[in-house]
Each structure stands twice: as structure tokens, then as C-alpha cells.
Amino acid sequence: MIGGNPRARSKKYPAGEGSQAELRERAIEWACLRYPSSAGYNSNNGKGFPTTDCEGGLNSRIHMPACWDGKNLDSPDHFSHTAYLSGLDNGKCPSTHPVPLLKLFYEITWDVTQFASRWNPNTDKWPFVYATGDPTGYSWHGDFQNGWDTNALQNAIDNCDNPKDQTGNGMSSTHSNLSLTLRELILLGVTEACRFLTVLQASVGEKCKITPAVVEPIDGLIQPLAKLPG
Structure with a gap:
């Protein structure tokens, strides 16, 4: 959409x-x-x-x-x-x-x-x-x-983001040293606590790439582009 x-x-x-x-x-x-x-x-x-x-x-x-x-x-x-x-x-x-x-x-x-x-x-x-x-x-x-496995996504929607457990109200070990307000604690869910999802490290996800369909310069940080991509 x-x-x-x-x-x-x-x-x-x-x-x-x-x-x-x-x-x-x-x-x-x-x-x-x-x-x-x-x-x-x-x-x-x-x-x-x-x-x-x-x-x-x-x-x-x-x-x-x-x-x-x-x-x-x-x-x-x-x-x-x-x-x-x-x-x-x-x-x-x-x-x-x-x-x-x-x-x-x-x-x-x-x-x-x-x-x-x-x-x-x-x-x-x-x-x-x-x-x-x-x-x-x-x-x-x-x-x-939507690129999700639909069963995993539906189970996560139905069963996780629960204010009664860590999926909707909790702190993971990576956040344990932060000083958070009560509102921030309420809003902070732990994705890893959802048993229907497996969380991968970003370094693993970044290895998943496809070959570009169109080969052209798209990054102008090194030098200005002569034209807009596409």
C-alpha cells in the first residue's frame, strides 16, 4: 500500500x-x-x-x-x-x-x-x-x-505487546543501565521476549543483499551526482 x-x-x-x-x-x-x-x-x-x-x-x-x-x-x-x-x-x-x-x-x-x-x-x-x-x-x-512470515507476524500481534509481560512492558539487558521514566518503561517492550520471533543481529541482516537491477551512481557523498538517480 x-x-x-x-x-x-x-x-x-x-x-x-x-x-x-x-x-x-x-x-x-x-x-x-x-x-x-x-x-x-x-x-x-x-x-x-x-x-x-x-x-x-x-x-x-x-x-x-x-x-x-x-x-x-x-x-x-x-x-x-x-x-x-x-x-x-x-x-x-x-x-x-x-x-x-x-x-x-x-x-x-x-x-x-x-x-x-x-x-x-x-x-x-x-x-x-x-x-x-x-x-x-x-x-x-x-x-x-509486507515481507513477514504471516503466521509469525499474526502470532506476534495476537500474543505479544502484552502490558502484563516483557513483550509490552519490560527492559532488556541492553537497556538495564538506563534511567527511564515510568512512561518510557510502560512503552518499552522487549522484542526478544516474544517467543514467536527470532531477533538477529544487524550485522547478520546486513549480509542479506540482492544484486541491483539497475547499476548507476546513487550516493553523492563522495562527489556530486550529475543527475538524479533513475
Whole structure:
């Protein structure tokens, strides 16, 4: 399923309309984190990319659909078989998509201030674009494909994240030396405590790679790219 619209370049629907199209637009949020600032950040929700440097980073957020039609595992647009909750982050599923899903929320903070010396907000336009070639920010989107063993995932959902044991309320040995608040302890579950899951070290997982389908430069840290990948 897809959250957001990779082809969007502007906002079309009035906020609060409540239609699935409007909720899909509202699922995309931005915040220009500015320090020092009395507010701590400048919310840019619904306005695309900001126009100033973001000293604390450009924070991009996306809410994923949390309702399913109960029939189709996919749809031609990879979206229509799912839908948003009435309140986006909460509420009810529409009658057309009555099956609730686990709610996914993506958040990435881009270190744009690293390039602050290379442009002047007073005279220059916002210089950053997404890899889609989008200079507006509205194409920000997220894709979710389930790669889990479905039996293991369903058992973990049904039996783990339990507030009565470590799966939903506990501390692993790696966290035992941290000073945590009561709220943090309540929210901290131990994945390793779920008997339906086997947790591998990151070093093991990083060895699992596939051969790239397209061979082209994608990393501009060593030297600037001549063009966007793709």
C-alpha cells in the first residue's frame, strides 16, 4: 500500500473535508525545526517545502492507511484497497474498508542545514528536491510491502505487546543501565521476549543483499551526482 501521492505537486482539497482524497493529502506533514526558537519548530503542514533554512532539520512525516476492504491484497493504484481512519491518526474505518490494520507512521528528519552556506533564503528559492524531481515537497510518500512470515507476524500481534509481560512492558539487558521514566518503561517492550520471533543481529541482516537491477551512481557523498538517480 502507498501513503501519499508520488505525482502530487500541489494541495487540492480544503483541510477538514474528510474525504479520502483530502485525508491522503493531510497524511503528509512537514515541520521546519528551528533552533533557537520560542516555539521550537515552525509547522509547515499543508504548505509543501519551507522557504528558510531549518537549523534542526526538515522533519517529514507520513501517516499510512489503517483500513482494508477485506478482499483485495492490492489494487491498480496500490492504494484503493486501503483507506484512512476518519481522523487520520484515529477514528473509524469507512464502511467500504471495514477491516482495521496496524497503524504505520513514518518520520524522517533531513539535515538540510548542512548546506546552509550554499544558498541565501533572502534571495534564493528553496534548493532541495526529492529524488522524484519534485521541488515542491508534495510528492513525499511512503510504500509498505509486507515481507513477514504471516503466521509469525499474526502470532506476534495476537500474543505479544502484552502490558502484563516483557513483550509490552519490560527492559532488556541492553537497556538495564538506563534511567527511564515510568512512561518510557510502560512503552518499552522487549522484542526478544516474544517467543514467536527470532531477533538477529544487524550485522547478520546486513549480509542479506540482492544484486541491483539497475547499476548507476546513487550516493553523492563522495562527489556530486550529475543527475538524479533513475
